[in-house]
Amino acid sequence: MKWLNKTVKRYFKLREKLNSKKPKFIVMDSWRLKRLPDGWRRPRGNENKIRICKKGYPARVKVGYRCPKIIRSFHPSGFKPVIIHNEKELLKINPEEEAAVIAHTVGLRKRSIIELKAKELGIRILNSISVESPR
16 A cells, blocks of 8 residues: 555545445335345335435435545555456566455465465465465
8 A cells, every 4th residue: 555645545534434424225124124134225116215315214325425436446455456367367466556366266276376476476365365385
């Protein structure tokens, strides 16, 4: 995060402030009925109070809750995540600005090889399992 300029750092602080004010978006009546999930579902009912934005009901998802566009692609650690499938793709990463994310399709053996190579090159892995050596 040392490489970030002052404006980007300012936007990171702004994102933290905005996220602290962001409400928890929930399904209508999920606080009343146990069978309903807590996650967000778009209200579609004709007289749905959340859809109408009635006072006293949970907030509705809107564009205004998004974070600044400049830092939307950044990981909270301050690095831009780059998906990696093999060792060769590690060579394309700039270790000061980017961090590797090993793809979910990569198996344990190849993952351990990639992690060892990344450690040699000084590249941060955001989803590492910290495997000692390949089999």
